[in-house]
Amino acid sequence: MVCYDLAKAVAIIYLASVYSVLSQLALAPVYGSTPARLYHQALCSTAVLAGYVLGSRSSLISHKGRQFLPTLAFLIPNIQFLLFPFSSQLGNPTGPLLTELLTIAPLIFLSAAASSTVLKPLNLQHYGAIISELIPPIGGLLFFNLAQTTAQSAIPLHLDSALFITSFGLQVGLAVLYTVVVPQRLFWVLCTVPVVIFSLRANVHMPFAYTTARLNSTLQEVNYSLVDRQESLTGYISVLDNMQVGFRAMRCDHSLLGGHWTHLPSGYNPRVSDPIYAVFTMLESVRLVEPENNGLVKKDTESNALVIGLGIGTTPAALIQHGIHTTIVEIDPIVYKFALQYFQFPRNHTAIIDNAVTFVETAQRQTQQYDYIVHDVFTGGVEPVDLFTLEFMQGLYALLKDDGIVAINYAGDLSLPGAGLIVRTIRSVFPQCRIFRENNGLEKSDTDPLGFTNMVIFCKKSSTAPLTFRAPNEDDYLGSQSREAYMYPQHEIDPKVFDAAYDTTDQQILQAGKTRMIEAYHMKNAIGHWNIMRGVLPAKVWENF
Missing domain, CATH: 1.20.1250 (Growth Hormone; Chain: A;)
Incomplete structure (x- = not known):
């Protein structure tokens, strides 16, 4: 008893x-x-x-x-x-x-x-x-x-x-x-x-079918329609169509993993879809970084790329279209499934459904290396801390060929010390980097000089010459007007902005097991992102899932 x-x-x-x-x-x-x-x-x-x-x-x-x-x-x-x-x-x-x-x-x-x-x-x-x-x-x-x-x-x-x-x-x-x-x-x-x-x-x-029908009738009041939904490893994943403006987006919890335009002008047929977020096309500029000492530009068909974080597949789809042998690492199998099923992500690639930390550790032991690495893992208003540590960046360094280029997307409030911590960590591993934001930032006040935005950090292994970009041509744009307007990096940020003047701690780099400081800023980033998302999609879309 x-x-x-x-x-x-x-x-x-x-x-x-x-x-x-x-x-x-x-x-x-x-x-x-x-x-x-x-x-x-x-x-x-x-x-x-x-x-x-x-x-x-x-x-x-x-x-x-x-x-x-x-x-x-x-x-x-x-x-x-x-x-x-x-x-x-x-x-x-x-x-x-x-x-x-x-x-x-x-x-x-x-x-x-x-x-x-x-x-x-x-x-x-x-x-x-x-x-x-x-x-x-x-x-x-x-x-x-x-x-x-x-x-x-x-x-x-x-x-x-x-x-x-x-x-x-x-x-x-x-x-x-x-x-x-x-x-x-x-x-x-x-x-x-x-x-x-x-x-x-x-x-x-x-x-249920009838509850989904009821949900769609509610969403249609604000011109949205649910295509599919499923809970998974990283959260609630759904695909939504905007019936008024004309775009399709993938959602993960209270964030968007990406989207593309579905209503295109007559006669306009880009070789890859136009994304609703211009920053994703900027990541493709890894191809535009000029080789060291005026060396020969490597052909796309002779190059390979590693993309960490799939989303709807905007960047890897473009790399594949250029003929680059592309490997994607995505932790969530449903994100990968929906990208294939609803966003026409091409199937001629290598897919690794795994934690990126585990993959990088394994790839290092196999001495695998890449010409291009794209690191884009934002979700839910915060970045996965483990994928921005010194140890992970050192792993990417080992996976990058001597003349290779890495592009790292960071989304958050760039005026918070956490952003500076991540930038310093990246620059402690890669000797030559340039940082660009997705917009000019002119809307920010003096008290908030950077604000919540996306920035892309381009780095290379070699430190013998500055990192420069060649001018893009028509082939680079893949017939996409979005890429023609936004792919080439434009709004550069001085790295000095992220130095200790913006920090309130003596911690200079982010190391595995010592991430408490940056985690303290995750809440501010997440709430800031939540407010932004409530302006991107109507509240009814977020509340009815």
Whole structure:
């Protein structure tokens, strides 16, 4: 009996910990994954401790709350769904905080209170007052955090488009498990039935044909249409068509991975699609960097390229069209699938679906080298820190041929110290670099001299001569007006801008295991990006996914 009670107490806390991860996944498409977790851990820990302490002292909380647990678990997806349309008014990070205060925080609190009640038959008082008071809350919190960490790593690997392998579907599945672990009285069962019906019939985040049709009718009010959607390793991935202006875009959580124009003028047929973001064509200027000492320009068909981060495939598609043997490294299989299926990404390439850090380490051992490397891994308002460390840049250096060129895209608030840290890290490895932003930056004020934007850092291995670009020709543009207007780098940034004058720390470069400083600026970047994205696409598009 003691083992049964202990197992039941552990099961209740385990369900709450897994549900907390699903809460984060559900909030990410609306608020972004980084802002959604700003207060999450503190909120969860407080709820666990408060549940154990108050539950052991109040039978009203522990017994009555336990009866309400399954109903609340079924109710949470609907509360999220009903609150999402108010995300613009609530703002970020206030929105995710308020949403979790009304959803996951009560669930964790009542779960901890129920767990404390189940533990009472263990008679911990026999071991002393201190043990009986401290062991349940501390042990419960430690187990909650351990289970949560495990779930955070495991769940994204198995998300799919099937009902019970989505974040919202799994929430319903966990609610079912709550009814098994914590049986309800008839009254609460009757209260739960309409909640379940609403979830399955009206909640557009459930991946049924009729909910998708309902979602599309909502999106069409703002001239958008959903092409496809699927949750995956890096977040919620969807493809959207703009029916008014005429473009198709790929979304990952609360960011855009790219897009191309679909309504083209009569008689205009570029060899590759025109992207909606000009900065992606600038990356193609790796081909325009002039060789050392007036050397011979290598033919495209004799060159090879490595592209880290696929998106919709704008840059690698152009490189492939030029005849360059191209390898792409993309961590998310659904991003790769959608790029092929909906953005006409050419199939004559080498695809590596893997973490870029793992790939670079393996490629170094195989002594593989490339003429061009394109590094473009932005998503969700922040950069993956591991892909900007000194160690990773040294790996790229090893993969680059002696006369090779690397182009690194960085998106963020360039006035924050984090941008300077990344630039200094790159320049500590590559001796010759030039930095360009996507626009002239004239709209920025004196107090915000750079602001949130994309910049591309072009570097080469050799330091014997300055990095220069040749003038592009018609073949370079591939018949694309967008490339003719934006491909050649124009708005150069003086590297001195990123020196210590813009920094508030003595840290000069970013090293693996020492990334805390830059992670502190991720929140500002992510919230800044969230505000920008709310201007790029209507709020209804972000709120209905």
